[in-house]
Every structure is written in C-alpha cells, then in structure tokens.
Amino acid sequence: MNRRLAFLLSHTALLLLCSPLSWPQAQLPSPQPSQEASVSQTIGISRVDVSYHRPGVKGRPVWGSLIPYGEVWRAGANENSAVYFSTPVTIGGRVLPAGTYGLHMIPTKDEWTVIFSKNATSWGSYFYKESEDALRMRVRPQPAEFQEWLQYSFADLTDSTGVLLLAWEKLRIPIPLKFDTHALVVANARDNYLRGPAGFTWQGFNQAALYCARNDVELGQAVAWVEQSINLNENFNNLWTKATLLEKTGKSVEAPALRERAMKLATEGDINNLGYTYLNSNRINEAIELFERNVKAHPDSWNVYDSLAEGLEKRGDKNGAIINYENALKRVTDEGNKARIQKTIANLKGK
Numbered sequence: 001m002n003r004r005l006a007f008l009l010s011h012t013a014l015l016l017l018c019s020p021l022s023w024p025q026a027q028l029p030s031p032q033p034s035q036e037a038s039v040s041q042t043i044g045i046s047r048v049d050v051s052y053h054r055p056g057v058k059g060r061p062v063w064g065s066l067i068p069y070g071e072v073w074r075a076g077a078n079e080n081s082a083v084y085f086s087t088p089v090t091i092g093g094r095v096l097p098a099g100t101y102g103l104h105m106i107p108t109k110d111e112w113t114v115i116f117s118k119n120a121t122s123w124g125s126y127f128y129k130e131s132e133d134a135l136r137m138r139v140r141p142q143p144a145e146f147q148e149w150l151q152y153s154f155a156d157l158t159d160s161t162g163v164l165l166l167a168w169e170k171l172r173i174p175i176p177l178k179f180d181t182h183a184l185v186v187a188n189a190r191d192n193y194l195r196g197p198a199g200f201t202w203q204g205f206n207q208a209a210l211y212c213a214r215n216d217v218e219l220g221q222a223v224a225w226v227e228q229s230i231n232l233n234e235n236f237n238n239l240w241t242k243a244t245l246l247e248k249t250g251k252s253v254e255a256p257a258l259r260e261r262a263m264k265l266a267t268e269g270d271i272n273n274l275g276y277t278y279l280n281s282n283r284i285n286e287a288i289e290l291f292e293r294n295v296k297a298h299p300d301s302w303n304v305y306d307s308l309a310e311g312l313e314k315r316g317d318k319n320g321a322i323i324n325y326e327n328a329l330k331r332v333t334d335e336g337n338k339a340r341i342q343k344t345i346a347n348l349k350g351k
Contacts, residue, residue: 034077044181092137205229302331
C-alpha cells in the first residue's frame with residue numbers, strides 16, 4: 001500500500017470515528033404520558049415526601065381492568081412511587097422507621113393492601129418482592145369525585161397526625177399517619193438543639209422546659225432544664241416556667257412564692273406577653289389582672305392601656321375598653337397604631 005492510500009484510509013477512519021453518527025445521542029426532552037410529580041407535608045416536626053408519576057384515566061375503565069384486582073400495583077406509573085419519612089411513623093398500629101420506601105398496593109373491590117417496601121428504586125412493581133416488605137396494612141377504598149390524573153395529597157392534619165390520600169378515577173385510598181411529636185421534640189431538644197448554640201443560653205433551656213410544661217411531657221427532664229436556665233441567668237421567664245412545673249409535679253405550695261419572686265424581675269414586656277398568653281387561652285380575668293398591674297407599674301406607656309382595653313373588650317366591658325383605648329391614644333406617637341386605636345374606639349362607640 002502506497003503512502004498516499006494509507007494516509008487517505010487513516011484519515012477516513014478518523015473522520016468516521018468523529019462523525020456525529022458515532023456520538024452518544026442526547027434525549028430530546030418531551031412530555032411523558034404520565035407526568036412526574038411530588039408532594040410534601042410537615043406534620044409536627046416530621047416531614048413526609050411522596051414522589052410519583054401521574055397516569056390519566058383517558059376514558060379507560062380503571063379498577064379491575066387497567067389496574068387488575070388482586071395484583072401488586074406500583075400506586076402510580078413508571079418507576080417506584082416512593083415515600084420518605086424524616087422520623088419514625090406509626091401506620092396501621094405499627095412503627096415504621098425513618099427512611100424512604102417503595103409504595104405498592106394490592107387493590108380489590110372492597111379492601112386494599114398498602115405496602116411499604118424497603119426497596120424504593122426498582123421499576124414499578126415488576127421487581128417487587130414480598131420478602132422486602134417493611135410494613136403492610138389494609139384500608140377500605142372510599143368513593144370520591146372524579147379525578148382524571150392520579151394524585152397524592154394530605155388531609156385531616158394535626159400536629160401529630162395526618163392522612164396521606166391517593167385519589168384517582170372515582171376512588172381515594174386513605175393512609176393514616178401518626179407521629180409521636182412530643183417525644184420527637186423532646187428527643188431533638190436533648191440530642192441536638194441543646195448541644196448546639198442554644199445550649200449556651202438560658203433561653204434554650206427555658207424553651208425546652210416550657211414545651212414540656214405546656215404539653216405535660218417529660219416533666220422531670222423539664223425541671224432539670226429549667227434549673228440549668230436559672231443557673232445561666234435568673235429572670236422572670238425561667239422562674240415562671242419553674243413555678244408552672246412545680247404545680248404540675250405536685251409541689252404547688254412552693255409556686256406562689258416563686259411567682260412573686262419572678263414578678264419582681266418582670267419587665268413591661270414580660271407581663272404583657274404573659275397577659276396575652278392568658279388572653280389567648282381564654283383566661284380573661286387573669287389576663288386583665290396582669291394588664292392592670294402593668295398599667296400601675298408603667299403609667300406612661302400607651303401599650304399597657306391598649307392591652308388592658310383589649311382584655312376588657314374581650315370580657316364585654318365596652319365602657320372600660322373605650323376609656324383605656326382613649327388613654328392609649330393620648331400617649332401613642334406612631335401613626336399606624338394611632339389610626340388603629342381611633343378606628344377601634346369608633347367601632348365600639350357605634351355598637
């Protein structure tokens with residue numbers, strides 16, 4: 001072979017290798033028949049994420065036909081529908097550890113089996129193995145308004161419970177979720193929150209103790225936390241928290257003296273905030289007593305009269321409320337609050 005021919009052959013081979021025909025082909029983005037979707041919800045301090053694909057009814061018979069009865073179904077389309085729980089969750093009376101799970105279902109006419117699988121990465125239910133089940137529960141399907149595209153959502157939310165709903169065609173499948181939120185908050189305070197910057201502050205320990213006091217959980221731990229708060233900086237807030245804990249732990253005799261000690265350290269804002277705590281809890285008379293105390297201690301503050309007026313208004317004492325709103329109006333300087341108080345007085349006088 002002469003040199004010219006060898007040169008041409010070698011360059012031809014190089015051109016073929018570099019030709020666009022030999023390059024990896026990128027996929028042109030285009031709509032999927034079943035669109036990808038996700039939904040997230042925080043319940044208490046626990047996060048739930050659901051990722052799935054949304055098939056459409058498209059005029060087809062669904063249950064017992066497109067989705068056969070008695071067979072494992074991927075509860076969506078394409079790859080696994082997957083559910084992530086940031087903390088342990090109770091489902092069907094059993095505790096499921098935090099983590100990501102493949103979601104499968106076995107539909108029948110009257111009762112469905114909901115399956116949380118330890119395998120969340122397989123394609124649909126084609127590679128499902130019962131041996132990988134983390135939890136199974138049975139639920140009854142509920143009639144619902146027509147839903148063209150399969151959808152997951154959350155309903156009936158509280159700070160510790162919620163219902164994960166699958167809705168498609170004319171059915172919805174409820175999956176009740178329950179979190180031990182109080183235990184999770186306390187554990188997070190102990191293991192994380194108070195081992196970070198908050199652990200150097202009286203506020204951090206007081207917040208943790210106050211949470212326990214308000215929710216009647218881990219009261220022994222709460223007493224220890226409030227003592228740490230007081231050791232860092234004794235003030236109205238942590239003394240009041242300790243008095244509350246004394247009452248809840250059978251030592252109510254010691255509480256009044258501690259509350260008086262707290263009051264001697266209270267600022268105008270401390271008493272006002274406590275008053276609103278009582279007011280929002282419908283302890284109106286106790287709130288008014290605190291607001292009246294603040295008026296005596298801080299007679300030049302417009303805000304104390306405004307708060308007392310609000311308490312009296314809530315108790316139904318219109319005349320007392322008007323008098324104190326007018327006292328607040330004489331002292332207030334910013335235009336926003338002045339306009340609000342004027343409007344409130346006008347409304348009360350117009351009743």
